[in-house]
Amino acid sequence: MMTRVADGVRRITAPNGGPMTYTGTQSYLIGDGGDLVLIDPGPELAEHRAAIEGALATGEQIAAILVTHAHLDHSPLARSLSADLGVPVHAYGPAGAGRSDQMQALADSGAHLGGGEGVDTAFAPDVMLADGELFTMGGTRLRVLHTPGHMSDHLCFALEGSDLLFSGDHVMGWATTLVSPPDGDLTAFMASLQKVQGQGFARFLPGHGAPVEDPDTLVARQIAHRRGREVQILDALQARPRRIDQIVPEIYADVNPALHPAAARNVLAHLLDLVARGLVTTNEPLRADGVFERA
Structure with a gap:
């Protein structure tokens, strides 16, 4: 089902609800008319793809795909959409990109840490985004924030000209974020929480759950x-x-x-x-x- 959650922003929730995904993964279409940006295509489910495509109005098309992080509930549909539509996938990097020296050393050492839950190991973006970069497509401008913690490659996207932040799985109102080493890193996560605090955002649009209406208070609480x-x-x-x-x-x-x-x-x-x-x-x-x- 498609819901308009802000001016120029449509949310489509995937039918993959569960203990770790709540009501399901949320994909976002940004823009009105012409070229649109899709954030987090979600899982490779035909029903969800149909819902995303059904949310497009006549004359609209997906012109770019952005992914917050390489988890199986966020990134897999990017592959088929990109191939079929001929549009690039933008992200920080593949799974494991952005790991701290500590986490990379632990991963390389073969330490018995477990982890790897739900990682999309096949994910590889066409274009790698950098922290602080301004992504522009048509009338949409998104500031890229590298927010490692939940995953080392995690990105948030600030919609320029608004007070919105697409927060992915970094900050959600329904639950605290899973941090599972070596892809998850608590030291980085705490720094990333502070990074999105006090920046003038009035609403976070997360990867799961309702919009966060008082994000600074929630971040402080977390x-x-x-x-x-x-x-x-x-x-x-x-x-x-x-x-x-x-x-x-x-x-x-x-x-x-x-x-x-x-x-x-x-x-x-x-x-x-x-x-x-x-x-x-x-x-x-x-x-x-x-x-x-x-x-």
């Missing part, structure tokens, strides 16, 4: 939430060394156990950040099922 989780993890390790599967049930006692595997990935992200800061140590080699303790 920063505080992550810092609170850090304190909980350090407190859990104060008594004795523990594995992640011993920490999660304690600090996520109020969360549906079906979501504990995702919570474990977030705890690992926190622990890697704490190890890098010298606050926590672990047995070598570093691994997701290892024992962690206070330094």
Whole structure:
């Protein structure tokens, strides 16, 4: 179903709702008449493609495809649309692009970190976008913001001449963002939260869920939430060394156990950040099922 969420912005929600995608992935068409920009084509589902194409008015066509990040619920449809329409795909890079030195070293080391959930390993953009770049297509101008954290290649797009930010999976109102190493990086994520705060945005249009109407307040709350989780993890390790599967049930006692595997990935992200800061140590080699303790 197509919904107009702002002047010149149409939202189409994919039929892929679930515990990690909420009501489904949201694709956005930007522009009115002529050449339009599509942000996040979404999953490779015929029904969703038909909905996107059905949202186009007579005389309108998709002239460029932008992707916030290479996850299977955001990027796969870009391939067939690009091939069939003959339009380029723009993104920061393939999955893994933009990793911090720490995360790249961990990935290269073969450390048993797990991860890789939902990564679109086949994704490769035609055009790579840089942080701060101004993307222009017809009357649409989008400022590119590299916001690594949820994934190292994650981008947000600020619609010039408005107070809107297309926030992808970086900031969403319905849930906190999954950060799953080595593609996810909590150190980078916290910096990226601060990057989009206090920039004059009045609304975030996220990859899942309703528009965020008071984004600075939500971002501040999410920063505080992550810092609170850090304190909980350090407190859990104060008594004795523990594995992640011993920490999660304690600090996520109020969360549906079906979501504990995702919570474990977030705890690992926190622990890697704490190890890098010298606050926590672990047995070598570093691994997701290892024992962690206070330094």
